[in-house]
Amino acid sequence: MGIIQVFVLSVLFFILFFGIGFILNMLLRSTWVMAVVFPIVVVFIVDDVSFTSYFSQPGEAFPALWDDLNSLQAVDMFILLTGFAGTIVSGIVINILRKKGYQMF
Template sequence: MNIVQVFVLSILFFVLFFGIGFILNMLLRSTWIMAIIFPIIVVLIIDDVPFMNYFTQPGESFPALGQDLVNLQVVDLFILIVGFIGTIVSGIVIRILRAKGYQMF
């Protein structure tokens, strides 16, 4: 993957997860909801196993997830980490705005 593609993808993932996290935190009046949901989203992005199989067939699904996590490239991990940083920053921004007296919904 080209360095320009990595840069653009990391900015897009940061903005995407910051925006989704900010809106969810604002609407649900919770500060860290997206940071809790983020691992589920990562599992949905990475793994090919249907989500319900984690509950119905955990013995097969979790090893497949572990193998998919091990097979991730450094670039993919970097992009996902930047997305997680976006969720953390959205929680920090919500806390700062609430501390300064802004009431969202």
């Protein structure tokens, strides 16, 4: 993957998760909702196992998830971490806006 692709993907993930986090935090009147939900989103992005197999076959699903997480390259981890940074920044922005007196919904 080229450096330009990594840059574009990291910016897109940051903006995507900032926007989703901002909207969820605004609608649910909570500050850190998306930061808590983000690991579940990462599981959906990374793993090939269906979601129901985590409940029906946990002995096989969780080791497969661990193997998939360990096989991520540094570039993939960087892109996912920029998405997580977007969720953190959205929580900080919502917090600042609430302290300044803006009421959202």
